[in-house]
Amino acid sequence: MTQAISRPAPTMAEKIEAIDALCARARIMPVITIAREEDILPLADALDAGGLQVLEITLRSPHGLTAIRRLREERPHLCVGAGTVLDRHMLEAVEEAGAQFIVSPGSTDELLRAALQSPVPMLPGVASASEIMVGYALGYRRFKLFPAEVCGGTAALKALGGPFGDIRFCPTGGVGPANLQRYMALPNVMCVGGSWMLDSSKGWDAVRQASADALALLG
Numbered sequence: 001m002t003q004a005i006s007r008p009a010p011t012m013a014e015k016i017e018a019i020d021a022l023c024a025r026a027r028i029m030p031v032i033t034i035a036r037e038e039d040i041l042p043l044a045d046a047l048d049a050g051g052l053q054v055l056e057i058t059l060r061s062p063h064g065l066t067a068i069r070r071l072r073e074e075r076p077h078l079c080v081g082a083g084t085v086l087d088r089h090m091l092e093a094v095e096e097a098g099a100q101f102i103v104s105p106g107s108t109d110e111l112l113r114a115a116l117q118s119p120v121p122m123l124p125g126v127a128s129a130s131e132i133m134v135g136y137a138l139g140y141r142r143f144k145l146f147p148a149e150v151c152g153g154t155a156a157l158k159a160l161g162g163p164f165g166d167i168r169f170c171p172t173g174g175v176g177p178a179n180l181q182r183y184m185a186l187p188n189v190m191c192v193g194g195s196w197m198l199d200s201s202k203g204w205d206a207v208r209q210a211s212a213d214a215l216a217l218l219g
């Protein structure tokens with residue numbers, strides 16, 4: 001009889017280390033909603049060719065879980081995470097699909113606690129000091145700031161750096177070529193996310209070019 005080897009969930013310190021590593025690799029994280037199943041591979045390949053290899057696939061379309069599964073199987077060199085994870089059932093589904101990290105637009109007690117037990121690191125969404133404090137009390141130190149431009153942008157991040165000196169953020173929502181350098185210049189920003197590079201109406205090469213252009217802004 002084979003016995004399942006159960007591994008303890010990684011500690012929060014290990015998860016923070018994993019998040020820091022993937023954000024350092026990403027610098028810019030595309031937030032992707034797959035409209036058509038046939039787009040999964042060409043879109044990922046265009047982003048990869050443009051230098052973006054850490055992808056957040058949202059569950060906003062029915063193809064999200066399929067995309068995570070297929071990219072893990074067919075593009076194992078990419079780092080594939082799940083976005084728009086809203087509750088513990090979605091968290092379990094994306095774990096099962098093989099997500100390497102999890103992002104949520106906001107924070108609920110249920111989701112924050114479920115993710116503590118998960119082997120997969122999560123970046124919970126926050127938009128205020130109070131939400132940061134709820135996550136902080138559970139051990140979280142890395143957050144998505146969403147919607148970043150609406151909740152104060154770089155000025156909010158500078159202000160939050162006062163009381164929360166050990167917290168780092170991935171701002172998303174309204175981030176793009178016009179402001180990403182200002183975000184990335186802040187010491188409490190580890191990477192930025194957004195969807196501006198995903199417009200494929202001019203073909204996949206336009207996605208590759210927009211990705212490369214965005215990275216070039218960061219030198």
Ligand code: 3PG
Nearest residue numbers: 031172173174194195196
């Ligand atoms: C999101 O999670 O919706 C992302 O922040 C995308 O935002 P954007 O479309 O403004 O880039």
